[in-house]
Amino acid sequence: MVLALRGASIVAFLLLWEWAARAPVSFNFPSPWATVLALVDLVRSGALPAATLISLQSLLLGMGAAVVVGVPLGLLMGVVGPVGRVARVYLDLLIALPTAALIPLVILSVGINVASSAVIVFVFSAPFVTMNAYGGVRDVRPRLVEMARAFGASWGQLLTRIVLPSALPMILAGVRYALSRAFVGLIVAELLLSPFGLGRLIMTARSMFEHDRMFATVLWTLLMAGAALAGLARLEARLLRWRA
Amino acid sequence: MTPRESEFGRTGVVAVLGLLIVWELLGRLDVSMFVPPISRIAAAWWQLLGNGTLATAASSSLVSLAKGFGPAAVLGVAVGLAMGRFRTVRHLLDGWVNALMSAPLSALVPVLIALFGIRDTVVAATVFMFSFFVIVVNTMTGVRGTERSLVEMARVFGAGEVALFRRIYLPAALPAIMLGLRLGAVQAVKGMVVGEMLISLVGLGERLIYYGNTFLITELYAVIVSVLVLALLASQAVQAADRALVRWK
């Protein structure tokens, strides 16, 4: 029953799309089929795979840096109270700020290259990884720490056997959310920075009025982001099998 | 992830002041051309305020914000209520809502540009897009979290569908709705900036692009600060409404 409803909504969406393509909208709204054809064409010509690779490169660099910097920083914040209380203020401000506003600044200081895309991805995702690592440490059950101490655990053992495993669910959730933010940052950066990646493909297609190509690339980008997030969610479920 | 309430308090003030002082020092020491002293940023900000640039840009931004967030709030709550209350609606739409909530919606802005042309309507549409889904999801969660026992009790006293909504579901879901609106407001401002930067026509986002292109770094920082202030004000505004409406918490 549920499956039928979900299927129906997808069919309805496709029908709506097809109608919009035929109706007199302000521009050449490509039909679903035209979009698929354009997608196949882009893949065959190699343009889409090349752009995807460039985009993924920036994404992985930026996210990787965010995790490598953010998780230890968040752990430090959680373990050393004063550091946590102060750093948290800066992070709250960073999270409240529309991060896109920092893009021109990054472009000015780092230039227009793959590195600046990676930096932008980092700025978009690192605060969330850090805050979640921080929250994860703060939520560690004091009882478990007490129990470990009763068994004579050292500080190092407390960190690796109690704090880290306890904080892991929140850290993973933070990484997953950070990944969705990373994609947002990546796309905005590339739409603005034009010379690179999927953003460039989208902007070029639009400026040349090749709307079917634009749609195809946008669709591809959304699907890729969705797949990446779903993949991460599955990894998360595997790592956290012990949850009730 | 739920952003925690920014516990400003004394630590906050001290932390921010400390940052400003350090920044001012680094700026004076001319560490980098990208770290101008706070005093110069403040001066630039004051100047932009004086010659009307900020006012024009901010008012355009605020109008787009309102035009986008208003409908997003109304429609978002309505759809969220429907999805929370009726299983059929939920199954029909939740796939889309969940997928779009975490999707890089900025990828859709070029589509909006192709649709509306390079106009400020694109900004309002982006604002709507960014905030709508968050509001729907939180509203739906709020409705679904209503205690069964309250609904049963109301039914026993003869409450019909409308009465159930007005007296049970809506009040019970109100905290979640307010949270959704607050998160939505934050997202709305982000959408506003993204939209304005991509069409590069009006508003604070356009100013960011302009000052970036012309290397006017102090002015750029001044606009960034203005955007941050706007974001914080938007969040605080919703929080104030929250406190006014949800007094029983």
Place this chain on the structure above:
Amino acid sequence: MTPTLAPVPITADGVSKAFGAVQALADIHVHVGAGEFLSLIGPSGCGKTTLLKLIAGLLPADAGRIRVGGRTVAGPGRECSVVFQDFALLPWATVQKNVEFGLALRGMAAAERARTARLAIGKVGLSGFEDAYPSQLSGGMQQRVGLARALAVNPQVLLMDEPFASIDEQTRRLFQDDLLRLWSEERKTVVLVTHSMEEAVYMADRVVVLSPRPGRVHEVLDVPLPRPRESSDVRATAEFARLVDGVWKILRKLQ
């Protein structure tokens, strides 16, 4: 396989503990003989859990001295093992890994660790559940894991902080008997903190009653009931009822 170590006595001399302005314990003098089973009971807030934590070395005493065996307590030590009221199991680890916890901290080799843990799991009657997660177990079973973990490190002293409080009565009774049986096979010095008068009398050789805050040793009662008690009907005897009533009368006057 490490042979079971002999139990050791516990002595508390003039022990006091305060938390800020709140004096939890004042001038505590208690002696627990090697291999003795002692129950600790008292009104809410009398500091019985605090005293247990002091013995375990989790808290420092403000005044006085606690000795476990030959050692003056200055921190957690190898002689003592603790069983907690809320089980304190690692939710992300299997039963096997949970029981191995104390052994892993002490650097025992993996193979020996696994063997030792499995033995302990068998002793508490959970063989077959080694790969289960705590979330899949009932409260009683989780506490058995906690007990297995405590026993696996071969302690000479077993400190139990209201271990059966979160368990339903029927499971609790079975568990109490199992504990007594284990204790008779491998003698350890046991200090059991409880708020159940019946449990205090049923399990112990002596019952120590603490006064309300600040906790002092108000009275010490002998429990001359014969052992083994686990397979007998001692709960139905008049002597048992008299002893429990005796404890109640003391506690009632302290409220």
